[in-house]
Amino acid sequence: MLVASVLRSFPALFSSVFTACLLAGCAPVGTYQDATEADAAKLRFVASTDNATVSYFDAEHCDGLTTGILNNLFLADSPRRVGMSVAPPEKARGYLEIKLTPEKDVYLHINTQSGYLVCGLGFNFKPQRGTEYEVAFSLTGNECSTLVQRLQRIDGKDVRTPLMVDSGGPPACSRNPISSKPPQLLPDTPERTALMDRIIDGSAMFIAQTDPKKQPEAKLSSEALDVLISERKAKLGFSMPDDYWALYRQNLIKFDEDNSTKMTQVLQRTSDEYRKFLRSVDDKKLKEWARVDDTSGKRGNAVPVEQEKSMIVFYFQASKAVTFETINKHVERMAKMDSQYDVCSRLDDCWKR
Structure with a gap:
């Protein structure tokens, strides 16, 4: 949004x-x-x-x-x-x-x-x-x-x-008044890269979202997979070969793994967007924004509030995008599987795109 x-x-x-x-x-x-x-x-x-x-x-x-x-x-x-x-x-x-x-x-x-x-x-x-x-x-x-x-x-x-x-x-x-020219990116140097890293790491949003307690993990146990497969077998009402169910299980595991890495993908996209903005900022401002609290030694930056707000908006946009990409990939895998095994000709409630 x-x-x-x-x-x-x-x-x-x-x-x-x-x-x-x-x-x-x-x-x-x-x-x-x-x-x-x-x-x-x-x-x-x-x-x-x-x-x-x-x-x-x-x-x-x-x-x-x-x-x-x-x-x-x-x-x-x-x-x-x-x-x-x-x-x-x-x-x-x-x-x-x-x-x-x-x-x-x-x-x-x-x-x-x-x-x-x-x-x-x-x-x-x-x-x-x-x-x-x-x-x-x-x-x-x-x-x-x-x-x-x-x-x-x-x-x-x-x-x-x-x-x-x-x-x-x-x-x-870019000559149109409603569209400004893309910002001119300054050459990367080891010092500039280090400053940008410090600014991004010190963002309040990144500090909050990189909390290890917030990082999701794969959740589907072998027992949970068995339950899901049993429920699907009951819903089909007809027999399918073992390799179909092996692929079904594989697809469920893949979806669970993709879902567990969602936060990492979102943070990476947000970090890349933040860095793209910072690459147009001169050295003096980077040094000013990258300063660390001398009394507490805590991470933090002095980036203008409006820029931080724009990155929060981008973060939520990225989160929605990654969520739906993950779901769509799962549906595509399942639909390809049901098409391969001709399930839809026997069941209306099959996986489809």
């Missing part, structure tokens, strides 16, 4: 945003033209905020294309629909749908304006072929947030899987 803070606007901003939106073609469908490929990806934008818009940027459109406006007092909601298989949320206030060229790097920027408040954020995105997505935008207190999810229809049920997205902005559009 991406989070941004609300900005307080000048009273005249609403009229300027409203007028600009009309001139740019926000009403009713905007200037963006849907992709025409047969395997185009589909994306639904759902907004619970007033005057919500999502604009499209790619290497050929650095000034952006509009897709319409939602929840505006004077304009009808965008009527854009592309026939998605997964229905919108029941309580969706307003939504629009577009088609995107698959396997193409794009940047989507979302904005809302309500009264004297303005909030906006954006993210990089590379849609997969024939895949459906949903972007939910909301405003709570002084923060707006965006949740990006993959949509699937599995066994007659709607499945939403949160995705990890990057908010860095497209390099091809």
Whole structure:
């Protein structure tokens, strides 16, 4: 989930945003033209905020294309629909749908304006072929947030899987005012690397999450595996060869092992993201941020609070992403196994993707 803070606007901003939106073609469908490929990806934008818009940027459109406006007092909601298989949320206030060229790097920027408040954020995105997505935008207190999810229809049920997205902005559009240039990375040196290590290790979040007591361990005992397999045998109601059950057990063990390393993966991703930011910081600031409490000798850093908060947000994004990646890999292994042994032709409740 991406989070941004609300900005307080000048009273005249609403009229300027409203007028600009009309001139740019926000009403009713905007200037963006849907992709025409047969395997185009589909994306639904759902907004619970007033005057919500999502604009499209790619290497050929650095000034952006509009897709319409939602929840505006004077304009009808965008009527854009592309026939998605997964229905919108029941309580969706307003939504629009577009088609995107698959396997193409794009940047989507979302904005809302309500009264004297303005909030906006954006993210990089590379849609997969024939895949459906949903972007939910909301405003709570002084923060707006965006949740990006993959949509699937599995066994007659709607499945939403949160995705990890990057908010860095497209390099091809660095000249656009809403997308700043990527930070210039300074050369790595042994001293800089040591300072960055100290800063990361001293982060309050890393200190809390690297507590050995919080590290999960593989939990499935041989007895627990036997129980799970017995339950599955009873549910099948027909016999399967021993090698099927050996593979079933192997898949359960693999899932348990992957789950036990989840925290390590999350911390590694967060550490890598933190280091990417620190590599653009000059030596003087690194030394200042890496200072250690001389009285207690405890780990700690002096990084600005806003940066620490952004890393906490990234940590939770990474945690969700790794969780769903672990589950998806397990489902894929099980589905491949049931397909190999032709289970689905005899049982509706088989493992499927």
